[in-house]
Amino acid sequence: MTRQTTARRNIYVLTTAQALGAASPPIIVSLGGLVGQQLSEDPALVTLPVSLFNLGLALGTLPSAAVMRRFGRRSGYVLGAGFGIASGLVAAFGIFSASFLLFCLGTFTAGFYAAYVQSYRFAAADAVEGEMKARAISAVMIGGLIAAIIGPQIVIWTRDALPQTPYAGSFLSQAGLALLALPVLLMLRTPKETAALAGAGGGRSLGQILLQPRYMLAVAAGVVSYGLMVFVMTAAPIAMVGHGHSVDQAALGIQWHVLAMFAPSFITGRLITRFGKERVTALGLLLIAVSAVVALGGLALAHFWISLVLLGIGWNFGFIGATAMVTDCHSDAERGKAQGANDFMVFGTVAAASFFAGTLLHASGWQTMNWLIFPAVALVLMPLLLVSGRSGRALRAR
Known part of the structure; x- marks a missing residue:
């Protein structure tokens, strides 16, 4: 089997695994706060289950990268699916036993699964070269489009499946999705040369990689695009209800919202090839700012839904563009360090944003949350526009 054939096969496998694995976060986000209201006596803690999911995701990034460097991506992804199965079962048992602590433990464990799922995009990019990396990332992210349908529909179909324990059926279904992902992930075939490089040492130190201005900008763009998306999405269901x-x-x-997060993936890779990573990332941040403008326009259902759709599209352009920027900043020997550090910083910020969202929503309200989007976007948008301007002049000069 040629490297190109293997790469194509892996993209199909990872896209399917993404469809199953990325269905878990919509279940947790849709129901985490509502179950929190049901089980927690403190209103300020209602979004804690969602926040703990994001904390588990952040804390899982570096260990998952280490596991995959040591044992390979396929073994790591199978372990991650095991976390996914356990998380759904523990969360459901927490609801059965009316234990807020157990439910939070289940959502926290789901974050470890998500840490592996999030790296599927890098696994797809590893086997291809040049501009094809952005397209490979976009192709795998299309699996999230299917997840955007599966996750919320499972919430609607199963939240009352067990009448005495509302919402427990949805978390049992979450465990079932992770179980279905296991045989899919076992089909992954990492090319030998890629596996060797993934485990290889050498290259620059992590400190040297972190000091690259382009790497720092890529990480900052990922932090802002993903952090703001989770900041708003965590609070949105509670605010709507x-x-x-x-x-x-x-x-x-x-x-x-989740459909809007992943549907643009059909064209994001092509847009990056045509206009450049920095410009597409900047467009994503602008759309996130526009989503805040819509949210500040009113509290009707249309305001919530349109804002969430724009937020999702903005995340897609911003996050895929930032991911593609990261892949330009390291060699094959350095990618484990560079990718793991990027995800740790991105999802560490996401966890903090998620914790802050619940407290701020309770204390200051939905409108205040949306006003905070503008300074965060401006902080990264200006250097992105400067870099994209230089890139555009360089392309025209060729």
Whole structure:
């Protein structure tokens, strides 16, 4: 089997695994705060289960990278699916036993699974070269489009499947999705030369990689695009229900949001090839700012849904563009360090944003949350525009 054939096969495998693995976060985001309201006596802690999911994701990034360097991507991904199965079962048992602590443990464990799922995009990029990296990343992220349908629909179909314990059925289904991912992940075939390089030492130190201005900008773009998305998405279902909208409407709002997160992946790789990574990333950040403008326009269901859709599209352009920028900043021997550090910083910030979201929503409200988007976007957008301007002049000079 040629390297090109293997790469194509792996992209199909990873896209399918993404469809199953990325369905878990919409379940947790849609129901985590609502279960928190049901089980927690402190209103300030209702979004803690979602925040702990993001904390588990952040804390899992470096260990998952180490596991994959030592044992290979396939073995690591199988272990990650095991975390996914355990997380759904523990969360469901927490609901059965009315234990907020156990439920939080389940969502925290789900974060470890998500740490492996998030690296699927890098696994796809590893086997291809040059501009094809952005397209490989986009192709795998299309699996999230299927997840955007699966996750929220599971919430709607199964949240009352066990009448005495609302929402438990959805978390049992989450465990089932991870179980289905196991045989898919076993089909992954990492090319021998890629496996060798992934485990190889050498290259620059992590400190030297971190000091690259382009790497720092790529990480900052990923931090802002993903951090703001989670900051708003964590609070959105609670805000919708709190302003008179139904649980099903909140779940559908998250579904449209997640669809918008992944649907542009059909064209994002081509846009990056045509206009450059920095410009597409900058466009994503601008759309995130526009989503805040819409959210500040009112509290009708349309305001919530349109804002969430724009937020999802902005995340897609911003995050895929930032990921593609990271792949330009390291050699094959350095990629484990560079990719792991990037994900640790991105998802560490995501975890902090998620924790802050619940407290801020309770203390200051939905409008305040959206006002905070503008300074964060401006902080990264200006250097991105400067770099994209220089890149554009360089391309025209060739």
